Amino acid sequence: MTAEEWVPHDGGMRKLRARLPDCRGCELWEDAERAVAGEGPVRAEMMLVGETPGDHEDKEGQVFVGPAGHLLDKALVEAGIDRTKVYLTNAVKHFRFEREGKRRIHKTPTAGQITACHPWLTRELEIVKPSLVVVMGAVAAKALLGSKFRVTQDRGKRLELPGGQAGVATVHPSAVVRSQEFRRDFGLFVDDLRVAVELLD
Ligand code: URA
Ligand code: SF4
Numbered sequence: 273m274t275a276e277e278w279v280p281h282d283g284g285m286r287k288l289r290a291r292l293p294d295c296r297g298c299e300l301w302e303d304a305e306r307a308v309a310g311e312g313p314v315r316a317e318m319m320l321v322g323e324t325p326g327d328h329e330d331k332e333g334q335v336f337v338g339p340a341g342h343l344l345d346k347a348l349v350e351a352g353i354d355r356t357k358v359y360l361t362n363a364v365k366h367f368r369f370e371r372e373g374k375r376r377i378h379k380t381p382t383a384g385q386i387t388a389c390h391p392w393l394t395r396e397l398e399i400v401k402p403s404l405v406v407v408m409g410a411v412a413a414k415a416l417l418g419s420k421f422r423v424t425q426d427r428g429k430r431l432e433l434p435g436g437q438a439g440v441a442t443v444h445p446s447a448v449v450r451s452q453e454f455r456r457d458f459g460l461f462v463d464d465l466r467v468a469v470e471l472l473d
Contacts, residue, residue: 273298273388279395285314288395292365298388300366300381305330310361310396317472319359319402320344321393323411323444327376330367335360340446347445347458351465359400363415364389378446386415397435405437406468409444417441428464430471440468 275297280287289309295301308325311334328338336344348355364385369376381389393415397405407413413421416433423441431439442464443457451457 273384275389275391279391281395285396285399288392288399292392295365295392297391298366298385300364300368300385300389303369304366306333307365308333308335308362308367309365310359311335312359312400313357314359314400316357316359316400317403318353318357318406318468319361319397319400319404320406320408321412321416322360322362322408323446324362324364324378324381325367326378326446327367327369330376335362336445339449340444343449343458344445347448347462347465350462351469353465353469359396359402361393361396363393363412365392381411383414383419386411390415394435397437402437404468404472405433405439406465407431407439407441409442409447412444413441428460428467430467438471440464440471 275295278291278295278297280291292307292309295307308329326338326340329335345355364381368379368381370379407416410423413423423443427442428440431441433439442461448457448461
């Protein structure tokens with residue numbers, strides 16, 4: 273499984289976005305409503321990478337517009353980051369879920385799906401060339417830092433991505449949404465985002 277043959281290796285973001293809906297690089301396109309492309313300025317200095325679109329993102333076709341997105345918005349404000357100036361995307365572009373009655377319950381993408389979708393993320397990194405990548409949660413970490421990386425151990429520190437970009441890992445905003453210790457975990461998430469800001473200065 274790989275998205276390789278659907279990802280254009282020339283052209284810019286417009287071409288990349290135009291090709292994304294055709295991708296059949298893994299089976300996730302079959303049940304999802306749509307592929308959700310990244311968004312933000314093509315010349316953004318900071319790129320934030322999440323997991324997969326959720327139920328809201330799949331319906332609306334935009335990244336981070338559901339509960340995790342609202343939390344991310346608040347955390348970005350606290351950290352002094354302007355959402356309109358960063359490029360936001362996901363490691364996997366189609367929503368993975370299980371049906372429970374009428375509800376669609378998010379499921380974590382498999383290692384095979386993360387690998388299959390990786391060429392899209394690689395091309396986004398080539399086009400945007402961010403100076404700094406914020407890796408949010410275990411799925412994005414698996415995609416960008418390898419399967420041995422542990423977010424809980426190495427969050428909030430300067431890292432180097434295999435492509436040479438500086439990075440900072442943190443938890444996924446949906447983990448903060450679900451946290452039993454919300455205030456603490458929200459604060460830690462904001463702290464990690466502040467590290468990202470400092471690394472850019
Ligand atoms: N979670 C993600 O990782 N990405 C989104 O776009 C929404 C929720
Ligand atoms: Fe292609 Fe990624 Fe969607 Fe799989 S999840 S079909 S690889 S865009």
